[in-house]
Each structure stands twice: as C-alpha cells, then as structure tokens.
Amino acid sequence: MRVEAAGLLRVAPPAVRVPFDDEAMRRWIEYRPRPGRPGVVLWQLGVEARKAAHRLLATALRPHAFAQAMAIVALEEVLDRAEGYRRGRHSADYWVVVFGDPVAGGRWGWRFEGHHLSVTMMLDGDTVYPTPVFLGANPLATEYRGRSVLRPLAPEEDLGWGVLQAVPSTVKQGWSATAPIDIHSGPRADFIVPPPGVPAGELPDAARDRLDELVALYLERLPEDIAPAVDRDRLSFVWQGPQERGGRHYYRVQGPDLLIEYDNTADDGNHAHTVLRRPESDFGGDVLRAHRAERPH
Template identity: 60%
Template sequence: MRDAATTLLAALPGPARELAARPFGAEADRRWIEYRPRPRPGACVADLDRAARKAAHRLLATALSPHAYAQAMTIVALEEVLDRQEGWHRGRHSDDYWVTIFGDPGRDDQWSWRFEGHHLSITMTIRDDQVFPTPVFLGANPARVSYAGRTISRPLAPEEDLGRALLEAIGPTGRRAAIISDEAPDDIHSGTSPVADARIEPLGMSASGLGPTARATLDQLVALYLDRLPAELAAAEATRIGGGELHFAWQGPTRPGRRHYYRIQGDDLLIEYDNTSDDGNHAHTVLRRPHSDFGNDVLAAHRAATAH
C-alpha cells in the first residue's frame, strides 16, 4: 500500500495532487463514506492521464482480494449501463471515481487513503504498518442484468444468495426471531454516517440459538464479507471480531425480487445488505467495524497516551 500510494502521488500532476493529498488531521474529509453520486473530496480519476489512472487502480487492488476487485470493476462499469438505462440524462461515467490520500505514505507512521464514487467506497487506515481496512462498501444498480431469463451480470450474487441460504437454514422458529419487520428500509441503516452503529440495535436471531448448519452458514456469510480483503488482511480481521454474540436480522419479504434487507451485528462487526428498489434490483452492501472504522480504536489509544 505504501508503494502503491507513493507511486500514485508521484504520477499526479500538480493540480490533481493538491486535490488528492490531504493532511491526516483533516478529520471531516478522512472519516467519510459517500456511495451516492455526490460531490466528494479528492482527485477524480476522469481527470488523470493513463499512467495515473492505472496507479489509482493499483492502489485500490492492494485493498481487495482478486474476486472483490472484479466485483468493484463490474460496479464501476455498471455506471455506463445505468446511464444508458436512464436515457443518458444524468451523464454518469465509469471514470467518475475519486482518490484521496491522507498524510504522507512515504514517511508517516499514520496515514490513510480512500477510493470512492457511486456504489464504491473503500477506506484503508494505516498505523505502524498495521492496516485497519474498513469501511468497505460495494453496491450495484442494476443489481441484475438478464436476457431471456438468463443472468448477464449480477456482481453481488453471493451476498444475496448466502443471506437467503442462512434465512432458510435457521428454520421457521428462527425466522420468526430473525425477521424484525415486514418492510425493508430505504437504505442500509449505517448509511453515510462516520459512526457505524449509531442507533442500530443488535436485533434478530442470536448466533448462540442457531443449529450446526445455520451456524456454519452464518460463519460462511461473515467470511464472505471479510474475504473482500486480501487473504492476510481477512485473516487478521477474523481474529479481531471479538467474542461477543452475533445477531442476524432480516427486514422485508423473503421472496426474491422484492425489497429486502439483512444485517449481521456484533460488538465490533456490522455487515449490512439491502436491495432497495421496488423491483429489488438495486443493492447496497457494507462491511464496517464500529470500534475500528477509519482506525478509530488504535488512534484513540494513541491520542490518550500521547500529549498533543
């Protein structure tokens, strides 16, 4: 990550470097997640030359496993599909993604970076070469493109299918506990808040009440989100989830093609998935760590121990 971030900064022309390079102490800009088409800090990939664009994508690839990078690139390409679907009125573009680096990756012990645009927001925070790799947001609109009943594109299929498999595995009694509302929310509950679990209660079915098959499916679903990260980071995150109880909650109908939502919540884990459009074809997913998003826990400990 240090090498890729340093290479990117060196590849940026002066004006773009001024937009992309921010101080680590710029808290409002650094503690940021925005997956809607809105103005955002950073340098836009569309304004970069070929070498700088490739450097930005190589930095993004350091944060994602190969399959998650493929998901991300499909999400980026869907901007052109969505623009055509909307009659070209919004002017969406597959290069409308922004990159920002906070601090100096070549010299600082404490720095971070973000790659972000519509339906994609990846933030990595680094302190003393330890990576704090959340939030990681992936969305898709359209979530499914089909022809003659056959799927052409469905980048977040594993997230939906394994969530449904868990709902099936917990059985009728478990579903009565897990389904906390017949209506799906309009969006994931954490939204664009820099605080992951504000006002989100751990409702639904507790992991301790699951049978062996359902518990194994829950573990697979958690691993699916952690495996968005490179193997070394995913393994480290798996050891940091903590020993608290996990809860699985579902909102909305259970029939495919309808608006629905689920989340998995623990002491330092929040996974959310929704499919928000009326035809259930617009998906949002996020992996967050309430205590360590944006490096919160280690930075708080550092501030407490250091005179400023």
C-alpha cells in the same frame, strides 16, 4: 500498499492529498451520486495516474472482490443508458484520495470512492484499519430471457437467502415484513448501531454453517493479512422484508466490532447496497485522538 500510494502521489496532482487530521473528510464515505468527495477524480488523470489509482485499490481487495469493484464501476455506463443519459454518469467518475504522508511507520490512509463503491484503508505503523468496504450495484442483475448476464453481488444475495432458508420458521416469524429504505450505517462514522438479531448460538447447525459462509464472504473481500478476526460464536443475524424472492429485503450480521449490512430495497428490488464495517475502528478509529493524547500539540 505504501509503495502504491507513494507512486500515485508522484504522478497525480497535489489535490490527491488531504491532511490525516481532517476528520470531516477522513471519517466519512459517500456511496451516493453526490458531489463533495475529497481528492482527484479519475477522468482528470492521465493514464499512468489512473492506473496507479487502480493498483492502489487492488492492494486492498482480493481478486474476486476487485473484479466486483470493477464491474460496479462499469455499471455506471449501463445505468446512464437506462436513465436516458440524463444524469451524465460515467465510469471515470471515481475519486482517489491519500490522507497524510505514506511513510513507513506513519499514520496515513487512502480512499477509492464513487457511486456504489467506497474502499477506505487507514494505517498506523504496521496496524491496518481496513473498513468501511462498501460495494453496491444498480442494476443488481442484468438478464437475457431469464438468464443471468451480470450479477456482481450474486454471492452476497444468494448466501443471504441461504441463511434465511436455514433459519427455523419460529424465529423468522418475529422479523419485520418491511425492509428499511437503506443500510442503517449510512455514510457517517458516528451512526447508531442497530439492535442485534438472533444470536448464532440459537440457530441450528445448518443455519450457523451458512452464516459462517456469509460472514467469510464479506471478510474475504480483504487480503488475508488485514482481514479482521471474528468470534463466530458472538454473531447475530436478522432479516427484514419478504421472505420469498422477488420483494425488497435486507439482512444484517453483527458481532463485536463487526457490522455487515445488505439491502436490496430500491428499483423494485434490483438495486443493492452492501457494506462491511467495524463500528469501533472504522476510518482508523480514534487513532488521531490517541496520538494527540500521547503527544499533545
């Protein structure tokens, strides 16, 4: 990862670099189509620099998650066509930024981001803080005569339904029939963590097994050596929205320093957001404050 970041800095313009202590930039993601992202945009880069940005992204994702990310990028062209080309969306409107200096043993990080894609990696020596990881899709599904053509977030959707189907009806009756309009965590670092759902220990074995599958799906977006460890016995799950396919719905998995959210609540249930977050250590947590406490400036 450090080698790829250094390679990007060699071939990209100076604007790709932002100071690590710029917390307003570092502790924020923007998965919506809005301006103001730090760094440089891919369409302004030459082929070598653009390839370096993609290689850097690939260091943070397993092959299947990297394929999802690239499909999400390509969907910008599909969405632009569906909107009649009014908003000028395009698949090169993604930004890459390096926070600090990627030296061995140092504190630095990077982000690859654009509409419906945001991957943040922060490092403190040998410790990697690999969240947030946001993947969205609009459209969630493209079909031809009832057959699926492209569903980049199909596992996140289908495994979520699998957990719901295995939860006892007595538990599901207490869940809201209305889904939130978006994920609760949003773009900020200092969001209010929502209340937990039903504890995993209160679920039957079939539901717990499917919940384990769902959590593994999100954790395994990340390479094995940086994926966080999770206490599966301390997880909880909640569903909001209709409990039959076709309606706008949302689910959430929580545990110690873990938050997984999925919403499919826009465009008649064909527009999804998913995120893996660690509320206590996203964006490197309080790495910089701890550093300043050790070495006052």
